Amino acid sequence: MTDDLTIDLVPDESAGELLTLRRAAFVTEAQIHDDPNIPPLTQTLHELRDDLKEENVVTIGAWDGHRLVGSVRIEFEGTKATLGRLAVAPDQQGRGIGTQLMFAVLPYLPEETTEVWVFTGKDSAQNLAMYQQQGYEEQFDKTAGDLTYTYLRRILGEVDARNDAEAR
Template sequence: MGAMDELKIDVVDAEHAGELLTVRRAAFVTEAQLYDDPHIPALTQTLDELVEDLERPDVVTLGAWDGSRLVGSVRVGLEEDRALLGRLAVAPDLQGQGIGTQLLMSVLHYLPEQTQEVWVFTGQDSKQNLSLYAKHGFEHQYDQNAGDLTYAYLRKILGGMAGEEESSAVGG
């Protein structure tokens, strides 16, 4: 896992939008194949739309860099006391090495203090994603249909700033 120790996680700004778009598209091609749908939003978003999204005050997009290469990202939408994670993406050649996990763990450091629960959504057939989220204390709440896709929504309640300890003691 040598190189991954160098992973740096930081906010992605507009100057990295092109790289982010590339990583997301590469990562979501496998999702698109899984669902046989080339039109999932992560693949159809334009560069301009992405830049606009990166500049929104209620969105934090985190990136994981291995040296100068952007290798993963996650988008965090903030609303009142909730955060909604989406678009968790890791470069295909580096999947399965814990980058997604590190991104997930890092999100907590970027949440406003009033955030009480974190939600994630992913396709209900995305077994890898679902098991990753479950492992980190997210519990399935409901499914929602969006066109031909069904998204699973999962929630994690934060117990104060150090939410990790309580949740792992309770749920396993």
Template sequence: MAQSDGVRIDVIGVDHVGELLTVRRAAFVTEAQLYDDPNIPALTQTLDELQVDLESDDVVTLGAWQGHRLIGSIRVGIDGDKATIGRLAVVPDLQGQGIGTQLLFAVLGHLPESTKEVWVFTGQNSKHNIALYNKAGYDHQFDQVAGDLTYAYLKKVLEAGAVVSDDLDDNAVRGDN
């Protein structure tokens, strides 16, 4: 469990599934407005689907808390030596204060040692999110069309023994992926 600036980061269990659903939906409204699409996956996932995701052995979901309030989350799926980050979300009233950056770096400490690369995807027009990922060492690899949306895929190669730094600015992290 990591803690800094009054923010505690820890794994989210199924006992917080309702709060997590609420945080994600609030955070992803901005993305839905950007893309004029209220049906992005983060907004259409059901409570039951989210609970199944939280119970999966191949998924780690971290939450950021201030006191008893869940204020952000990040999800990482693990597949062999590859991890894929998704659903980085920070509540609207606290976006831009570094919480997303803290989550982005904290998740690296929850990956298996065998993880060699971490992928993240976001909407191609989500310029603030792409800038955040670039500052955190993720490089753009390709874009992919999925329905009406085009996603940008970015990758970070993990080096054995590398020191991870979290001293980045957090530019208005909105709901993502």
């Protein structure tokens, strides 16, 4: 893990850098699924800027100095938060940035949030393993176009209670 990261909200003036980061990070995902048209690769700068303005959406980023090296999008709906578009710059992967972003999400969750959902391509073994390591459990698969996504859920407090019980 890297300790010298700054994690904060992604401002509109970083939208171009965020778009570049996502495109670089999601090329591998597109190759795994043999689909160059996955949403993170086709989203326009205008669409991304609109998304950054949404009231029920928060996008946080990880900066190494002035460089945006990771990001995650969080959408809120009632007591549910959904994480998406977790991206880490290809040359920065394997340093724990994705994991740090997963933990950094917690302070941004509204108080009423009781469950957090994530989704990734069904064939994305590395992503699935990372989410499961963080306490997310597979719930269902859903097909959208040519892609099948696996949805995972974590009930807040449940994983911590389980870990406390195992430690005893």
